[in-house]
Amino acid sequence: MLDYVVVGGGIGGVLSASLLSHVGRQVILFEAQSYLGGCAGTFQRKGFYYNAGASTLVGLEENMPLGRLMKFLGLEPPTKEIDPSMVVHIADRQIRRYKSWEDSLAEIESSFPQLKHRAFWERVKAVSQDLWSLSCDLLPYPSPSSPIKALLKHPLAFLNTILCHFVSSRRVARFYLGEFNSKYESFLNHHTLITAQGYMEEVPFSVASLGLTYPNLTNYYAVGGMGKVVESFASRIKHVRLKEKVLSIEPMPWGFLIKTTLGEYETKRVILNTTIWDAGNLVRELKPYSERAREKYRKMWGAFVIYMTLEDSGLEDLSHHHFILLDKPIPYTGSRSLFLSLSEREDPILSKDGTRSVTLSTHTHLHLWEGLSSEEYMERKQKALEYCMEELYRHIPSLRYVKKLALFAGTPKTFRRFTLRYRGSVGGLPAVMDYFPFNFPPPLTPVENLYIVGDTVFPGQGWPGVALGVINLLKFIEKDIGIC
Numbered sequence: 001m002l003d004y005v006v007v008g009g010g011i012g013g014v015l016s017a018s019l020l021s022h023v024g025r026q027v028i029l030f031e032a033q034s035y036l037g038g039c040a041g042t043f044q045r046k047g048f049y050y051n052a053g054a055s056t057l058v059g060l061e062e063n064m065p066l067g068r069l070m071k072f073l074g075l076e077p078p079t080k081e082i083d084p085s086m087v088v089h090i091a092d093r094q095i096r097r098y099k100s101w102e103d104s105l106a107e108i109e110s111s112f113p114q115l116k117h118r119a120f121w122e123r124v125k126a127v128s129q130d131l132w133s134l135s136c137d138l139l140p141y142p143s144p145s146s147p148i149k150a151l152l153k154h155p156l157a158f159l160n161t162i163l164c165h166f167v168s169s170r171r172v173a174r175f176y177l178g179e180f181n182s183k184y185e186s187f188l189n190h191h192t193l194i195t196a197q198g199y200m201e202e203v204p205f206s207v208a209s210l211g212l213t214y215p216n217l218t219n220y221y222a223v224g225g226m227g228k229v230v231e232s233f234a235s236r237i238k239h240v241r242l243k244e245k246v247l248s249i250e251p252m253p254w255g256f257l258i259k260t261t262l263g264e265y266e267t268k269r270v271i272l273n274t275t276i277w278d279a280g281n282l283v284r285e286l287k288p289y290s291e292r293a294r295e296k297y298r299k300m301w302g303a304f305v306i307y308m309t310l311e312d313s314g315l316e317d318l319s320h321h322h323f324i325l326l327d328k329p330i331p332y333t334g335s336r337s338l339f340l341s342l343s344e345r346e347d348p349i350l351s352k353d354g355t356r357s358v359t360l361s362t363h364t365h366l367h368l369w370e371g372l373s374s375e376e377y378m379e380r381k382q383k384a385l386e387y388c389m390e391e392l393y394r395h396i397p398s399l400r401y402v403k404k405l406a407l408f409a410g411t412p413k414t415f416r417r418f419t420l421r422y423r424g425s426v427g428g429l430p431a432v433m434d435y436f437p438f439n440f441p442p443p444l445t446p447v448e449n450l451y452i453v454g455d456t457v458f459p460g461q462g463w464p465g466v467a468l469g470v471i472n473l474l475k476f477i478e479k480d481i482g483i484c
């Protein structure tokens with residue numbers, strides 16, 4: 001009998017399975033698609049490769065969750081440092097977000113000279129640094145002893161951050177900066193939107209500080225696509241079954257019976273890399289759990305993503321990532337920002353044969369893509385695509401004239417199909433004050449020996465969040481593993 005079955009090969013599933021395999025557990029990971037990574041995967045279409053969702057990567061240093069896992073597993077995923085991490089386009093200004101704190105602050109100051117930024121940003125920096133230093137010691141979550149342990153080990157960091165979990169980041173910004181205009185508000189809001197899935201008003205200052213300083217961390221480019229980083233972690237898993245979808249999981253007196261599209265398996269424990277809203281589709285006993293989650297956690301986002309292959313000749317030198325903030329909402333999305341990511345010219349996979357792989361993504365409300373006839377759906381998709389491309393050309397005009405060898409869009413419907421996520425929602429559970437920190441779902445479920453990892457359980461989305469969530473789960477189920 002297996003020790004663990006891991007259902008799903010997103011970041012959470014792959015990291016869990018690699019750690020458990022590494023310490024000698026018998027593990028099989030099942031992934032429904034032909035490639036690993038889910039929202040952080042890299043897929044192929046008509047001979048070209050694209051990052052499905054995630055394109056930015058941070059946290060590979062030894063004091064960060066993902067870096068700890070790399071060290072534990074002895075891995076070095078194919079990455080290289082980039083700086084600036086992104087260029088923010090707002091009205092006619094461009095703000096380069098450098099790793100260097102002073103350079104980054106100087107960019108912000110020169111774009112918004114009317115504000116006294118330093119005190120606010122110093123506070124943001126201090127809180128984010130303290131939170132990263134506390135992160136491991138606050139685990140396992142939830143546990144009454146963890147905060148006490150963190151307080152005793154890092155008293156200053158703990159006391160410096162504790163109240164920040166309970167105050168909105170907009171209030172703190174107002175306190176330090178006074179009145180600020182809508183452009184600056186948009187600048188702050190969109191940093192928290194892409195990192196915490198909420199605007200400043202709803203996101204606690206603790207979480208916002210991590211989002212606002214994300215560009216100041218060492219940012220990495222994933223060579224060959226984000227999927228290569230996932231594959232690097234997956235290299236530690238002995239048994240990976242691609243194109244094998246798990247259909248049902250039945251609790252048994254001895255463990256669980258797993259039925260897949262290709263067979264049946266027996267295991268003592270199960271780790272689901274599904275959302276909390278989907279778990280009940282696989283495990284009958286978790287139906288009430290998922291129904292409650294759908295009632296309780298209603299805030300969620302989808303993504304509208306345009307995938308492009310550009311001919312490299314004639315393409316000007318551009319930074320890897322551009323965050324374009326708009327005045328008006330994009331039709332059929334409700335969002336006012338675009339995130340552009342370009343593959344490096346030298347990338348052997350994403351930029352093969354003189355091409356460049358590009359994604360242009362934005363948040364979207366899910367209901368705008370639901371209940372449509374296929375004509376309505378196609379029309380919306382086309383209109384949103386054209387609008388996004390025009391906005392892109394307005395901000396980076398040279399891109400209009402670059403030859404597009406491929407251009408297509410993905411909607412929540414697409415994400416539902418390829419990641420099997422509830423309503424096609426992505427980005428995880430928003431880290432907003434209604435949910436974060438004490439109402440955030442833990443990795444434990446009402447069914448004994450059945451757990452959840454991924455971006456809808458504590459502490460949430462992206463490589464850093466999901467990696468910390470995996471460490472959190474292991475603190476419950478494999479106490480001696482000793483990662484942090």
Ligand SMILES: Cc1cc2nc3c(=O)[nH]c(=O)nc-3n(C[C@H](O)[C@H](O)[C@H](O)COP(=O)(O)OP(=O)(O)OC[C@H]3O[C@@H](n4cnc5c(N)ncnc54)[C@H](O)[C@@H]3O)c2cc1C
Pocket residue numbers: 007008009010011012013030031032033036037038039040052053054055056057058244245246247273274282303305361418419420421426427428453454455456460461462463464466
């Ligand atoms: C457009 C976009 C941009 C993003 N940008 C970034 C970024 O720049 N940086 C960053 O760090 N994060 C980013 N994120 C967020 C990040 O990608 C996600 O938070 C993270 O990848 C989610 O990982 P997960 O572990 O929850 O798994 P998921 O990505 O949800 O993957 C789950 C996997 O499980 C599989 N699965 C589900 N059910 C079954 C089943 N029954 N049987 C078999 N397999 C199953 C699915 O096929 C899927 O592969 C972005 C997300 C999106 C959508």
